[in-house]
Amino acid sequence: xxxxxxxxxxxxxxxxxxxxxxxxxxxxxxxxxxxxxxxxxxxxxxxxxxxxxxxxxxxxxxxxxxxxxxxxxxxxxxxxxxxxxxxxxxxxxxxxxxxxxxxxxxxxxxxxxxxxxxxxxxxxxxxxxxxxxxxxxxxxxxxxxxxxxxxxxxxxxxxxxxxxxxxxxxxxxxxxxxxxxxxxxxxxxxxxxxxxxxxxxxxxxxxxxxxxxxxxxxxxxxxxxxxxxxxxxxxxxxxxxxxxxxxxxxxxxxxxxxxxxxxxxxxxxxxxxxxxxxxxxxxxxxxxxxxxxxxxxxxxxxxxxxxxxxxxxxxxxxxxxxxxxxxxxxxxxxxxxxxxxxxxxxxxxxxxxxxxxxxxxxxxxxxxxxxxxxxxxxxxxxxxxxxxxxxxxxxxxxxxxxxxxxxxxxxxxxxxxxxxxxxxxxxxxxxxxxxxxxxxxxxxxxxxxxxxxxxxxxxxxxxxxxxxxxxxxxxxxxxxxxxxxxxxxxxxxxxxxxxxxxxxxxxxxxxxxxxxxxxxxxxxxxxxxxxxxxxxxxxxxxxxxxxxxxxxxxxxxxxxxxxxxxxxxxxxxxxxxxxxxxxxxxxxxxxxxx
RNA sequence: GGGGGUGUAGCUCAGUUGGUUAGAGCGAUCGCCUGUCACGCGAUAGGUCGCGGGUUCGAGUCCCGUCACUCCCGCCA
Numbered sequence: 004x005x006x007x008x009x010x011x012x013x014x015x016x017x018x019x020x021x022x023x024x025x026x027x028x029x030x031x032x033x034x035x036x037x038x039x040x041x042x043x044x045x046x047x048x049x050x051x052x053x054x055x056x057x058x059x060x061x062x063x064x065x066x067x068x069x070x071x072x073x074x075x076x077x078x079x080x081x082x083x084x085x086x087x088x089x090x091x092x093x094x095x096x097x098x099x100x101x102x103x104x105x106x107x108x109x110x111x112x113x114x115x116x117x118x119x120x121x122x123x124x125x126x127x128x129x130x131x132x133x134x135x136x137x138x139x140x141x142x143x144x145x146x147x148x149x150x151x152x153x154x155x156x157x158x159x160x161x162x163x164x165x166x167x168x169x170x171x172x173x174x175x176x177x178x179x180x181x182x183x184x185x186x187x188x189x190x191x192x193x194x195x196x197x198x199x200x201x202x203x204x205x206x207x208x209x210x211x212x213x214x215x216x217x218x219x220x221x222x223x224x225x226x227x228x229x230x231x232x233x234x235x236x237x238x239x240x241x242x243x244x245x246x247x248x249x250x251x252x253x254x255x256x257x258x259x260x261x262x263x264x265x266x267x268x269x270x271x272x273x274x275x276x277x278x279x280x281x282x283x284x285x286x287x288x289x290x291x292x293x294x295x296x297x298x299x300x301x302x303x304x305x306x307x308x309x310x311x312x313x314x315x316x317x318x319x320x321x322x323x324x325x326x327x328x329x330x331x332x333x334x335x336x337x338x339x340x341x342x343x344x345x346x347x348x349x350x351x352x353x354x355x356x357x358x359x360x361x362x363x364x365x366x367x368x369x370x371x372x373x374x375x376x377x378x379x380x381x382x383x384x385x386x387x388x389x390x391x392x393x394x395x396x397x398x399x400x401x402x403x404x405x406x407x408x409x410x411x412x413x414x415x416x417x418x419x420x421x422x423x424x425x426x427x428x429x430x431x432x433x434x435x436x437x438x439x440x441x442x443x444x445x446x447x448x449x450x451x452x453x454x455x456x457x458x459x460x461x462x463x464x465x466x467x468x469x470x471x472x473x474x475x476x477x478x479x480x481x482x483x484x485x486x487x488x489x490x491x492x493x494x495x496x497x498x499x500x501x502x503x504x505x506x507x508x509x510x511x512x513x514x515x516x517x518x519x520x521x522x523x524x525x526x527x528x529x530x531x532x533x534x535x536x537x538x539x540x541x542x543x544x545x546x547x548x549x550x551x552x553x554x555x556x557x558x559x560x561x562x563x564x565x566x567x568x569x570x571x572x573x574x575x576x577x578x579x580x581x582x583x584x585x586x587x588x589x590x591x592x593x594x595x596x597x
Numbered sequence: 598g599g600g601g602g603u604g605u606a607g608c609u610c611a612g613u614u615g616g617u618u619a620g621a622g623c624g625a626u627c628g629c630c631u632g633u634c635a636c637g638c639g640a641u642a643g644g645u646c647g648c649g650g651g652u653u654c655g656a657g658u659c660c661c662g663u664c665a666c667u668c669c670c671g672c673c674a
Binding site (some may be wrong): 034036039041052054056057058070081083084089092095112115116120121122123125126127176178179180181199224229230232426457458459460546569 | 603607608609623624625629630631632633634635636637643665666667668669671672673674
């Protein structure tokens with residue numbers, strides 16, 4: 004017989020009736036009747052009720068056990084009487100009569116309860132993560148994560164991809180996020196950087212001729228945390244393919260995602276062929292490049308309406324004259340919504356820092372009119388034009404806001420989410436994927452007014468590369484794409500620029516000299532000069548995929564040992580100070596701020 | 598770097614207009630209980646009210662500062 008167990012805590016049933024068995028696990032719950040004691044024994048797999056009465060001489064010892072003590076019990080499986088069956092347990096038709104027991108792991112008084120639905124502070128959970136992870140919900144989330152990763156590996160292998168590891172100690176790169184640095188002992192004064200992503204390596208793998216690569220890759224970026232963004236590290240399904248176009252990447256990823264989400268969630272997929280939305284259109288219709296397509300609301304541009312003489316909305320007209328835009332959200336058949344609904348949205352918008360959201364409802368008695376505080380400022384003709392632009396009908400309402408393009412897109416996008424939620428028109432039981440395509444290659448830095456890469460400097464510009472208009476860099480589009488699900492950005496990818504001359508040219512637009520590019524990206528630019536295949540890829544975030552599947556709003560709920568917002572590991576006490584000797588070996592001196 | 602929220606028993610929280618000895622549930626300890634599965638019943642212990650300062654006859658409560666956690670903005674090619 005096995006030393007610790009013959010079965011796990013989720014597998015005994017009537018078929019085992021009368022068998023002598025051994026179970027090991029944690030004391031999940033005790034129910035002490037004085038002369039009769041029930042113990043729910045828990046392991047990774049489930050619960051089994053064990054029972055003992057006062058006739059056993061070890062009764063009082065068992066009675067005094069702390070919850071969460073690890074014990075081994077030997078006993079006999081017995082059928083429960085009909086009125087004591089627990090249909091909620093898989094093992095609920097039987098129980099185990101304890102004949103002997105042994106303590107395998109003592110447990111001190113718990114800093115927090117395990118077997119409870121009660122929530123407790125993040126700080127406590129992270130400090131005692133090993134206890135927190137025993138709780139059902141998060142325990143299952145972590146198992147889900149493992150299964151998803153296993154499935155991804157199997158699928159990718161099936162599609163002909165090879166998994167490779169790439170270095171964790173690499174070089175710092177000037178573009179992108181802040182690097183984590185690691186001092187080099189053998190090279191005084193020099194530093195490694197942890198990779199923000201295996202970007203250059205995966206391109207080098209293509210140059211090396213491996214054709215299709217993937218990796219569940221750790222990525223390190225020293226930036227501030229958010230609910231959906233761990234500080235420090237996260238994982239990507241990094242993939243890259245040679246001799247392909249954008250559509251080939253889409254095909255692989257769509258197939259993979261459809262398979263993952265069908266296998267691991269009961270929610271419906273709104274699209275199995277993911278819609279492709281141009282970046283420009285996304286910004287116009289949704290105000291963001293990560294739209295939640297479960298929300299049917301669409302944004303329209305009404306700027307020109309406010310240039311008409313028969314519109315008397317003077318505040319907006321003035322702003323429009325000085326370069327602001329007006330954009331609107333149409334809600335269908337909301338004429339009977341109470342005034343408080345409309346004012347509530349307006350009040351909410353003001354709380355978001357906007358000047359508010361104006362609104363009215365289209366009405367018709369003899370003539371078409373607008374009902375609402377600012378309704379009388381619109382002529383019938385202007386209302387007809389608005390109805391045409393927004394495809395409105397009588398009984399519909401519009402909310403509209405005016406501002407400079409970035410602020411306006413921001414607030415109207417938030418308003419679209421808010422109004423959608425208020426109206427209850429977002430289907431929580433589905434996943435709506437989409438591609439955002441045709442990103443601009445460059446953008447203007449708001450503060451410095453300089454041209455910079457808007458996304459990834461290694462992307463291939465679109466169109467005939469001999470006819471690119473370098474004088475108007477902001478018009479250059481790239482083969483650059485994002486995949487978005489339910490308003491969550493899962494990943495960016497691109498067809499890469501594998502032509503060194505073209506890369507120098509693009510870098511020069513962003514203000515990098517040739518020798519600077521050679522120096523900073525030496526590995527890659529050099530490699531591209533020795534016969535590089537056309538290639539491209541993408542890198543979906545594993546943590547966010549699991550977050551969507553587990554229906555969680557916080558990435559720490561699907562991360563086993565996360566750091567807190569301050570990038571500290573409260574359990575391991577990281578980061579920590581190091582000894583003077585360690586510093587000396589690394590040729591480092593500290594210059595601490597008080 | 599900036600803004601919001603929270604901080605009271607081991608845990609989750611209540612605490613009125615500033616007013617007696619700061620409460621409840623869970624947990625812990627002790628006692629009772631042979632069919633529970635959130636078992637039940639009784640008792641006991643457990644508090645620098647995050648920390649520091651101020652106002653006041655009197656502060657958990659008001660004011661100022663500070664710290665911790667969290668959410669958001671900046672940042673994240």
